[in-house]
Amino acid sequence: MKTPTYAVYPPPVTGFPFLAVAFVKGRITAVAFETAEAAAEYNRRISGGADSLKH
Numbered sequence: 001m002k003t004p005t006y007a008v009y010p011p012p013v014t015g016f017p018f019l020a021v022a023f024v025k026g027r028i029t030a031v032a033f034e035t036a037e038a039a040a041e042y043n044r045r046i047s048g049g050a051d052s053l054k055h
Contacts (some may be wrong), residue, residue, distance in 0.1 A: 008036055022046060051055040 017032035
């Protein structure tokens with residue numbers, strides 16, 4: 001089984017959200033947030049404390 005991966009993607013243009021993206025057990029999820037910090041905190045919570053990759 002592959003290691004779960006968590007990332008925060010910045011918005012492509014002003015007005016779009018940051019995305020907290022998780023690749024876990026063959027599934028991809030993305031949740032929108034207004035700030036990079038909020039997205040990273042969400043990823044830390046769902047990962048059990050692992051650091052998010054910032055793209």
